[in-house]
Amino acid sequence: MTQPLAIDVRGLTKRFGQKLAVNGVDIAVPEGEVWGFLGPNGSGKTTTIRMLCGLLSADAGEGTCLGLDFRKQSETIKRQVGYMTQRFSFWEDLSIRENLDFVARVYGLPNRKMKVNETLEQLGLVKRQHQLAGELSGGWKQRLALAACMLHDPRLLLLDEPTAGVDPKARRDFWDEIHMLSGNGITVLVSTHYMDEAERCDRIVYILNGNLIARGSVAEVIADAHLFTFLVEGDGVRALSQKLRGAPGVEYAAFFGAALHISGRDRDALARALEPYRNTPGLHIEESQPSLEDVFIHLQEQAT
Amino acid sequence: MSAILRFFRRFSAARVGAVLMKEFIQMRRDRLTFAMIIGIPVVQLFIFGYAINLNPRHLPTAIAIDDPGIFARSLTASLRTSDYFQIVKATNSPGEARRLLDEGDVTFVVEIPENFTRDLVRGAEPQLLVETDATDPGASSYALAAINQLATSALARDLSGPLAMRSATNPPFDVVVHRLYNPESITQYNVVPGLLGVILTMTMVLITSMALTRERERGTYENLLSMPATPLEVMIGKIVPYILVGYIQATLILAAARWVFGVPMLGSLTLLSLTLAVFIAANLGLGYTFSTIAQNQMQAMQMTFFYFLPSILLSGFMFPFDGMPAWARVIGEILPLTHFLRIVRGILLKGNTALEIWPNLWPLLLFMAATGAVALARFRRTLD
Ligand SMILES: Nc1ncnc2c1ncn2[C@@H]1O[C@H](COP(=O)(O)OP(=O)(O)O)[C@@H](O)[C@H]1O
Numbered sequence: 020m021t022q023p024l025a026i027d028v029r030g031l032t033k034r035f036g037q038k039l040a041v042n043g044v045d046i047a048v049p050e051g052e053v054w055g056f057l058g059p060n061g062s063g064k065t066t067t068i069r070m071l072c073g074l075l076s077a078d079a080g081e082g083t084c085l086g087l088d089f090r091k092q093s094e095t096i097k098r099q100v101g102y103m104t105q106r107f108s109f110w111e112d113l114s115i116r117e118n119l120d121f122v123a124r125v126y127g128l129p130n131r132k133m134k135v136n137e138t139l140e141q142l143g144l145v146k147r148q149h150q151l152a153g154e155l156s157g158g159w160k161q162r163l164a165l166a167a168c169m170l171h172d173p174r175l176l177l178l179d180e181p182t183a184g185v186d187p188k189a190r191r192d193f194w195d196e197i198h199m200l201s202g203n204g205i206t207v208l209v210s211t212h213y214m215d216e217a218e219r220c221d222r223i224v225y226i227l228n229g230n231l232i233a234r235g236s237v238a239e240v241i242a243d244a245h246l247f248t249f250l251v252e253g254d255g256v257r258a259l260s261q262k263l264r265g266a267p268g269v270e271y272a273a274f275f276g277a278a279l280h281i282s283g284r285d286r287d288a289l290a291r292a293l294e295p296y297r298n299t300p301g302l303h304i305e306e307s308q309p310s311l312e313d314v315f316i317h318l319q320e321q322a323t
Numbered sequence: 324m325s326a327i328l329r330f331f332r333r334f335s336a337a338r339v340g341a342v343l344m345k346e347f348i349q350m351r352r353d354r355l356t357f358a359m360i361i362g363i364p365v366v367q368l369f370i371f372g373y374a375i376n377l378n379p380r381h382l383p384t385a386i387a388i389d390d391p392g393i394f395a396r397s398l399t400a401s402l403r404t405s406d407y408f409q410i411v412k413a414t415n416s417p418g419e420a421r422r423l424l425d426e427g428d429v430t431f432v433v434e435i436p437e438n439f440t441r442d443l444v445r446g447a448e449p450q451l452l453v454e455t456d457a458t459d460p461g462a463s464s465y466a467l468a469a470i471n472q473l474a475t476s477a478l479a480r481d482l483s484g485p486l487a488m489r490s491a492t493n494p495p496f497d498v499v500v501h502r503l504y505n506p507e508s509i510t511q512y513n514v515v516p517g518l519l520g521v522i523l524t525m526t527m528v529l530i531t532s533m534a535l536t537r538e539r540e541r542g543t544y545e546n547l548l549s550m551p552a553t554p555l556e557v558m559i560g561k562i563v564p565y566i567l568v569g570y571i572q573a574t575l576i577l578a579a580a581r582w583v584f585g586v587p588m589l590g591s592l593t594l595l596s597l598t599l600a601v602f603i604a605a606n607l608g609l610g611y612t613f614s615t616i617a618q619n620q621m622q623a624m625q626m627t628f629f630y631f632l633p634s635i636l637l638s639g640f641m642f643p644f645d646g647m648p649a650w651a652r653v654i655g656e657i658l659p660l661t662h663f664l665r666i667v668r669g670i671l672l673k674g675n676t677a678l679e680i681w682p683n684l685w686p687l688l689l690f691m692a693a694t695g696a697v698a699l700a701r702f703r704r705t706l707d
């Protein structure tokens with residue numbers, strides 16, 4: 020038996036004037052899974068998420084969100100979805116407590132005071148509860164936002180770049196929390212630019228210029244790209260990158276830290292292009308499994 | 324019908340309370356708005372109120388007497404005792420008096436023409452000519468209003484015995500006033516209650532025109548929309564706190580009217596408070612409608628001023644309503660301020676009752692309902 024789907028939409032489309040922001044996107048997320056939503060800036064992630072929770076009307080597309088028609092029953096969907104906006108969107112001139120209290124009131128939560136107190140304790144913000152939300156640092160704002168959109172116990176979390184601009188430790192804590200929530204049966208769709216975050220997802224989807232062009236587990240997405248990658252390291256590697264760019268078979272050459280990644284779909288051509296440098300002293304060349312980032316850069320290069 | 328029922332079933336007073344509480348807290352923290360709420364009434368009241376309260380006295384006056392009769396003497400004496408006029412020259416040459424006026428040495432010339440006394444006794448209603456420097460019409464309007472009264476009472480003393488019947492024709496002579504500018508006789512009694520309406524119009528519309536635009540600009544609108552509050556709940560939650568603010572302003576202004584400007588308050592203050600609620604809500608409804616349309620606070624501000632100007636100019640606050648051309652009166656009749664001015668002046672100065680103000684109250688109610696409906700229709704539930 021297959022897992023019921025928390026999100027099941029087909030042909031999701033949105034136009035802004037002439038611009039096709041989202042073009043026939045299909046997404047099906049089983050309940051309880053964590054899905055990563057990747058793609059360069061302006062590719063349509065935010066627009067897709069907004070359509071899913073009824074904040075933008077879709078020009079075309081059909082399907083369900085939590086078993087409800089996402090176009091007709093958006094008001095009911097809203098009550099069961101926690102949406103964390105890309106930009107911090109809580110009230111900066113309200114204190115931490117006042118923000119949580121407002122959310123609890125609007126959702127009509129029973130035991131409001133208790134719930135707010137609990138949340139403050141979990142956040143470790145009891146002492147700072149009267150501080151204005153606008154005075155919090157990026158990491159704390161993001162934790163507050165997550166706590167606030169979790170307050171009404173949603174079944175589905177839509178998180179739009181929740182960790183942008185957050186320090187590594189806070190990011191790690193954030194993801195531990197996401198996994199804990201998912202363990203409790205909550206479905207999560209989270210957009211991100213970080214590869215390490217993508218690798219913590221059950222599945223990822225990659226969207227480019229409004230088109231969904233890759234989906235699956237990280238391994239599947241990498242395999243589906245049919246990409247081969249060589250790593251070049253050592254002396255003179257910077258000069259080499261200039262020579263290799265544009266060589267036949269080399270679809271792209273990019274640095275990842277100190278290592279130069281040379282990728283292409285034709286393994287033999289790639290090897291031929293590297294052949295002249297094989298015996299250069301101090302230069303180390305080896306074939307490697309392409310990383311997710313190699314694949315994304317490749318997909319993006321292909322589209323241009 | 325079922326749509327309406329569904330609408331009301333969804334309505335939640337608790338959610339209204341949530342929005343209301345949030346607005347109160349934000350209002351309290353927003354120093355600029357808070358300063359505006361208190362500052363605008365105080366500043367406007369004292370600038371406008373006192374500017375118009377500068378009820379000028381001791382205006383330099385020349386008297387030209389062509390008829391040295393008893394009545395001329397009484398009138399002169401009475402002008403002298405009145406502190407509106409200061410007689411700087413008494414002459415028997417109308418030409419000389421006119422020259423003083425031309426040169427700006429006097430503001431008034433009172434001319435008692437030849438045979439004034441004789442004509443008066445005969446009952447021929449002679450003319451008493453008053454010339455005034457109209458370049459500053461405001462300066463002389465009180466004095467002008469006073470002169471008629473003065474002349475009548477001065478002569479009444481003399482018109483005794485067989486002449487008593489003359490004073491029954493009221494007045495027994497014509498005061499001919501020559502001036503280029505003839506405003507509705509404006510008094511501070513008229514202006515200060517009017518300011519109540521003007522100040523409320525300005526602040527109430529301005530404040531609520533920011534209600535949604537501010538959320539939109541700060542990016543919190545998206546968050547608000549993703550929560551289950553309905554447009555009606557948001558509207559009520561955002562408007563009600565400012566009704567209270569409106570009452571605070573009204574109380575300030577009415578207190579100043581009573582104790583600083585001595586405006587008489589003949590009618591029921593309870594009735595006035597009730598109509599104030601309607602007037603305030605009508606303005607808040609309009610401002611809220613603006614905020615559903617404006618893309619940013621700048622636009623909201625522009626809309627407010629676009630509305631504020633005709634309100635001041637065409638409502639009867641600046642210029643007498645009946646003196647305006649027909650098209651201007653049509654616009655004026657649509658504006659809530661027009662009706663409120665009639666109501667507030669009616670209640671305070673004439674002691675009007677509920678029945679008497681009703682013709683001006685229902686247009687306010689209608690305006691309030693219409694703006695509320697437009698605002699709800701315009702409220703966008705999505706970010707499209
Ligand atoms: N409200 C809007 N009006 C017009 N264009 C928009 C609007 N929102 C987004 N877009 C455009 O749609 C495209 C997708 O944007 P978005 O969904 O925000 O991308 P992402 O979240 O992946 O960065 C972009 O080209 C953006 O400029």
Ligand SMILES: [Mg+2]
Nearest residue numbers: 064065066105
């Ligand atoms: Mg985005």
